[in-house]
Amino acid sequence: QVQLVESGGGLVQPGGSLRLSCAASGSKISINRMGWYRQAPGKQRDLVATITCGGSTNYADSVKGRFTISRDNAKNTVYLQMNSLEPEDTAVFYCNANDILFRSYWGQGTQVTVSS
Numbered sequence: 453q454v455q456l457v458e459s460g461g462g463l464v465q466p467g468g469s470l471r472l473s474c475a476a477s478g479s480k481i482s483i484n485r486m487g488w489y490r491q492a493p494g495k496q497r498d499l500v501a502t503i504t505c506g507g508s509t510n511y512a513d514s515v516k517g518r519f520t521i522s523r524d525n526a527k528n529t530v531y532l533q534m535n536s537l538e539p540e541d542t543a544v545f546y547c548n549a550n551d552i553l554f555r556s557y558w559g560q561g562t563q564v565t566v567s568s
Contacts, residue, residue: 454479454557456547461562468566469535474547474559476528481551486523486530490543490564497546503530514540537566 460472476483487502487510501511501521509521518537523530530547547559 454481454483454549454551454555456549456557456559458545458547458559458562461545461564463565463567464537465568466538466566468537469533470537470564471534472532472545472547472562472564474530474549476530476549476557479551481553481555483528483549483551485550487548488521488530488532488545489548490541490545491561492543495543500545501532502548534564537564539566542566 454476455478456474456476458474460470464470485502485504488500489497490500491497499512500515501519503509503521503523505525518535520533542565544561545564546561549557
């Protein structure tokens with residue numbers, strides 16, 4: 453089993469920045485892809501960004517140029533730097549990890565609120 457612990461959410465004004473972190477622990481099985489998803493009230497959970505252990509990234513169109521995903525493989529930690537935040541970015545952000553046996557794990561979620 454893999455445990456994912458997220459941190460870094462909070463309240464920020466439009467145009468501001470936040471950095472989310474997600475640390476994976478608990479399993480000896482290597483983790484391949486890690487990523488972030490978000491779910492706004494009344495909406496489905498959507499992809500934000502993913503990154504493989506080799507560093508290949510994928511972004512939702514709505515965050516391209518504003519968000520940057522990165523990871524530290526030695527620490528099994530993934531980061532999401534969010535700049536130029538908009539009210540539409542308000543959501544619960546969830547960390548996701550997939551191991552090399554194709555099992556998927558989720559964090560508990562962290563709230564991001566963009567409001568003046």
